[in-house]
Amino acid sequence: MSYVDEVYSMVVEKNPAQPEFHQAVKEVLESLRVVIEANEEAYRKDALLERLVTPERQLLFRVPWVDDKGQVQVNNGFRVQFNSAIGPYKGGLRLHPSVNLGIIKFLGFEQIFKNSLTGLPIGGGKGGSDFDPKGKSDREVMAFCQSFITELYKYIGADTDVPAGDIGTGAREIGYMFGQYKRIRGLYEGVLTGKGLSYGGSLARTEATGYGLLYLVEEMLKCNGKELAGKTVVISGAGNVAIYAAQKAQQLGAKVVTCSDSTGWIYDPEGIDIALLKEVKEVKRARLTEYAAARKSAEYHEGKGVWTVKCDIALPCATQNELDLEDAKALVANGCFAVAEGANMPTTMEATEYFQKNGILFCPGKASNAGGVATSALEMSQNSERLSWTFEEVDSKLKGIMVNIFHNLDEAAKKYGMEGNYVAGANIAGFLKVAEAMTAQGIV
Ligand code: NDP
Numbered sequence: 001m002s003y004v005d006e007v008y009s010m011v012v013e014k015n016p017a018q019p020e021f022h023q024a025v026k027e028v029l030e031s032l033r034v035v036i037e038a039n040e041e042a043y044r045k046d047a048l049l050e051r052l053v054t055p056e057r058q059l060l061f062r063v064p065w066v067d068d069k070g071q072v073q074v075n076n077g078f079r080v081q082f083n084s085a086i087g088p089y090k091g092g093l094r095l096h097p098s099v100n101l102g103i104i105k106f107l108g109f110e111q112i113f114k115n116s117l118t119g120l121p122i123g124g125g126k127g128g129s130d131f132d133p134k135g136k137s138d139r140e141v142m143a144f145c146q147s148f149i150t151e152l153y154k155y156i157g158a159d160t161d162v163p164a165g166d167i168g169t170g171a172r173e174i175g176y177m178f179g180q181y182k183r184i185r186g187l188y189e190g191v192l193t194g195k196g197l198s199y200g201g202s203l204a205r206t207e208a209t210g211y212g213l214l215y216l217v218e219e220m221l222k223c224n225g226k227e228l229a230g231k232t233v234v235i236s237g238a239g240n241v242a243i244y245a246a247q248k249a250q251q252l253g254a255k256v257v258t259c260s261d262s263t264g265w266i267y268d269p270e271g272i273d274i275a276l277l278k279e280v281k282e283v284k285r286a287r288l289t290e291y292a293a294a295r296k297s298a299e300y301h302e303g304k305g306v307w308t309v310k311c312d313i314a315l316p317c318a319t320q321n322e323l324d325l326e327d328a329k330a331l332v333a334n335g336c337f338a339v340a341e342g343a344n345m346p347t348t349m350e351a352t353e354y355f356q357k358n359g360i361l362f363c364p365g366k367a368s369n370a371g372g373v374a375t376s377a378l379e380m381s382q383n384s385e386r387l388s389w390t391f392e393e394v395d396s397k398l399k400g401i402m403v404n405i406f407h408n409l410d411e412a413a414k415k416y417g418m419e420g421n422y423v424a425g426a427n428i429a430g431f432l433k434v435a436e437a438m439t440a441q442g443i444v
Pocket of ligand 1: 167
């Protein structure tokens with residue numbers, strides 16, 4: 001059996017009932033096959049792949065908190081510190097009822113390569129809880145966040161592990177967590193990113209993942225003789241990534257005609273009204289039915305359906321495995337020619353293969369959504385030097401990083417004979433830097 005297949009079998013055997021983690025490992029290892037085979041003896045001897053797929057540390061803990069009725073609730077807390085070869089662990093905290101160890105491990109594993117691709121000194125980690133902030137009062141969210149940090153504070157710090165936001169963890173949650181960390185440690189340091197501007201946050205962090213996605217898409221199209229202006233774009237999700245992806249797409253001259261949440265989706269042929277979407281989602285924290293009620297041109301549909309809309313470009317920005325083979329077929333049949341992932345692993349492996357076989361320009365999330373973590377790393381730099389950069393400064397650095405990421409993965413794909421395969425390019429470019437650092441640091 002080849003080294004890659006051996007390690008994949010070991011992952012499945014040792015991590016039962018974690019399908020998302022298996023999927024992420026399989027996708028990465030498959031596309032690294034050519035690189036691994038070229039260095040098999042050395043990698044095998046050092047058990048490099050076994051070390052890469054095994055987190056350095058996994059923290060599982062109880063998070064008790066008291067709800068508004070005086071009832072004690074208990075959630076599971078997770079932090080997986082996956083790989084610190086190139087810098088302190090860095091990755092978001094997901095608060096969603098679907099969270100379990102396998103999901104956090106898939107996200108943490110992907111984060112290693114994503115962070116490496118940014119060119120910045122950050123290792124890979126991820127965390128979260130099965131707590132659902134939806135429908136909770138601010139006091140309940142605060143009680144949960146304080147309890148979560150009361151355990152996690154022992155393991156994080158500005159030079160060890162710097163968590164950030166993700167699904168369900170926005171500015172409110174980061175604020176409560178930062179406050180509790182500062183109180184317990186008596187230390188004012190950049191231990192979390194995504195902070196508010198009044199206490200160490202970075203301008204443009206809120207916009208970074210969505211904006212970065214569009215900067216990368218623009219470059220990918222340019223390098224393939226196409227342009228974004230005038231194109232029709234479909235987006236899923238209506239959260240942080242989706243909102244700012246839609247905003248930047250429209251600023252760059254495209255028309256975004258859809259968005260969605262976990263209950264339904266909007267088709268707005270006149271183009272999504274970003275100010276209204278922000279009002280509904282960021283201010284009122286309401287359902288998309290409120291968007292449709294306030295806008296004549298919009299249709300609201302229950303369930304899933306964004307990928308059936310005719311478009312040139314599709315940007316999945318909600319959650320993992322939200323775009324399957326049937327969706328991919330519908331997109332291709334409708335003339336879509338480019339897909340870039342704003343979410344983490346939103347496209348199933350079958351759908352990804354279908355896009356690639358049909359000549360669709362396809363960019364994986366670990367490259368196209370890396371603008372969020374890259375700007376988090378810029379927030380860390382600002383915190384360390386106790387300075388704040390202007391919006392334009394951060395935004396222009398972000399753009400430079402995304403353009404660089406695209407060229408790095410494009411070149412890696414070409415170098416290994418897989419021109420246009422940006423999935424392979426991203427995995428290879430991300431992996432090589434981490435592998436070199438792991439090798440240089442010995443068996444740790
Ligand atoms: P948000 O919580 O702000 O928004 C998530 C959106 O996706 C919401 O519209 C939500 O709908 C929808 N959604 C979530 N879960 C499901 C589900 N199971 N089925 C259908 N829809 C769902 O999260 P973000 O925008 O921050 O994150 C979106 C994706 O991008 C995630 O995969 C995240 O890991 C990834 N990402 C985020 C980064 C960031 O900086 N925020 C950075 C890099 C990646 P509803 O409101 O109804 O739940």
